[in-house]
Amino acid sequence: MKRHPDSEALGTLLRHVLELLDGDVAKVYQEQGLPEYRPRFSPIIRALVAEGPMSIRDLAEAVGVTHSAASQTATQMARAGFASHSTDPGDNRRRLITLTPKAQALLPTITAEWDATSDAMAELDAEVSMPLAGLLTEVAEAVHRRPFQERISAAYERQATSGGSS
Structure with missing residues (x-):
């Protein structure tokens, strides 16, 4: 029997699902x-195809990751x-990222994979109770409204004032 991460260990479960996909x-x-x-190259390539060379x-900003993550991927x-x-x-201080001729030549293959992945994701979404991208978008928006650290601190304070864990 295949074991799955503890559903209470949310970070582990998210990493596990991401590793599987x-x-x-x-x-x-x-x-x-x-x-x-x-x-992880695909969002960057998609942005460069759509916008051309970018810092x-x-x-x-275009792909919704940190500067450090975009730099590492580039x-x-x-x-x-x-x-x-x-x-x-x-602006000589700025570096631009550009697709190489190799990447340009592979765009048909990469695009075909994007399309197949989208189709496969639609199939997976049909098997689960809520589309994964929709759920993750909702979670990200909720955490932007009220950071998780703030939520943990508030829960910790409630536990401390109630004299124990919930």
Whole structure:
């Protein structure tokens, strides 16, 4: 019998689900002859296809990740030959991330995988009680409204004043 993470250990469960999904997407890229391609590259590539060369700050904002995460991903993409860094002609202090010819040539394969993943996600969503993307969006919005740290601190205070755990 396959064991699943404790449903009370939410961080572990989220990481487990992400590992399952990303791991299988990575296997598809491997099957397509792209072993160096990572699922985390896709949002960056999509943004660069839509907007053209972008700074790390603009990429981070476009895909909804931290500056550090966007920078790390862009560096990994450059090492794998999918992106290049260049100086912004309008501002020498800024670096622009651009898709390489290798990435441009692979766009049909990458796009086909995006489409297949979207179809597979729709199939998975039909099997569960609520579409995963919708639920995760709701959770992110709720945590932006009231950070989780604030919620934990309030719960901790309630426990302390009630004399024990709930």
